[in-house]
Amino acid sequence: MMKVLQVKHLQKVFFPGTDNERHILKNINLQVEEGDFISVIGNNGAGKSTLLNTIAGTLQADAGEIDLVDHDVSKKSVAYRSRFMSRVFQDPKMGTAGDLTVMQNLILAQDHQHTVNLKWYQKKNDIPQYQELLKTLNMGLENFLDTQVKYLSGGQRQALSLLMATLSKPKLLLLDEHTAALDPKTSHEVMKITDDMVQKKHLTTMMITHKMSDALKYGNRLVMVQDGQIKLDVRGVQKNNLDKEQLLAAFE
């Protein structure tokens, strides 16, 4: 099995040398294999988001190595890493450009590599193809190709972010509590779309969630981060046999 992501001896310390010094990631080691769908859980401040941000490159690792598809990217920019990965943020406003139209957002998301060139970005012939893509979301967005994204609802924006994140055929998909800002019903719908997409496109995925039930229900692997370390890492049958009580007990 190919390793999509290898995190080796990762360290992250905030405010070193001050009274507020906090060692957030303590020698984290993690291997993500092709096809993994990992739910990442943990307390607030345990380091889940820091881990995801360090993998995505918005935070630099203080020590250790991050290998993406067999090469070290730990010193590379967010833009470079995005050639291999996509990300959906917690805040629906973060993942889309509100002043741009739905179509412009989709075009931006499609190619993470050739972002600066003098070719027309919008071609008339591509419209049906984008409409087909939007239809898969079942939210009626196919009729709003030319609408600025800021006029969409939170749920629509998040579903769009999710679709956008899959367009560049990423080797790794990062979901950062992407349903947390939505109401229960919408959150449920977006989670279902997520699962469908991940299954259909065989996306290797890391999903941070605070919902124990989602963590248990979705994915083939569950990782629990506690106090900057990985406390639990189960997959397959072992994961399926896990229940809420056991998980809560592990939190203690």
Place this chain on the structure above:
Amino acid sequence: MLISSLGQGLLWAPLAIGVFITFRILDIPDLTTEGSFPFGAAIAVSLMLKGQSAITAAVVGFLAGCLAGLVTGILDTKFRIPSLLAGILTMTGLYSINMHIMGKSNVPLLDQKVLTEYLPAGWNLEIQTIILGLIVTVIVVTLLYLMFKTRLGLSLMATGNNKEMSSANGINTDGMIIFGYMISNGFIALSGALIAQSNGYADIGMGIGTIVIGLASVLVGEIFLRGHNILTRLIAMVVGAIVYRLLLTVAMGLGFPPDDLKILSAIILVIVICVPIIQNRIRTKRQLKKYLAQMEEQDDESITSEASTKGLLSRD
């Protein structure tokens, strides 16, 4: 009066467009303007005095502005200096550079051939200015319109709108911001070069207040022409620059001395910032009143009165 403001406005249009790129597309108030405008003028006039053609002078003036933008862009993105301060630093530095280029604080053109003189001599100066202004404006607007239709333009717009999202989608946002600063200040310096040729001199103080003029033109333009189509927005900037010139000419006609034009510019800017906000507030209030009145008609009277007493008594 109308004719002369039209011509002058068109020469100021590249400034409005330059300010639009940083202020509206990148969402950055860039004070480099106050330095790059006289920079373009100083370069153009010096080159012409050295025997270069007016066209070369204008083009080099544009490139000089790009250089000024590059400096501010690097200060902002690579050195992480807040954009407002980065602009002030470049602007301040440019003052000395402009003095070095010009040698003294005011340099007049002698009998050098200016751009308007490339046009048929039979036309009078005001018509020549308008035609020159139109040619330049059409070139600038067309180039920018085409640029915004390319993937480069889309990446630039996305960067200004949402930096996190843009870098997560592979865009080198620092590069885009620097590029934005560069073309913005290029057009501002071009405007400076045109105005210097039109005035017949470059002056060290001609940059003072240009950011206010630029912002006022942007906002005036947006009051007259609204829309999120990029061509409409660019044309709105040209309209803004012309209307703004007209406002100044009217004020001068009313007898304001030239020294008071700066405070007048500032007051105009305050007004054009406040008017849309107040307009919006009044409109919202009126709509709300109408909506609530409709709701009241639909509701049963007893329920509304009950609700209102409850509202009065409740302490939450």
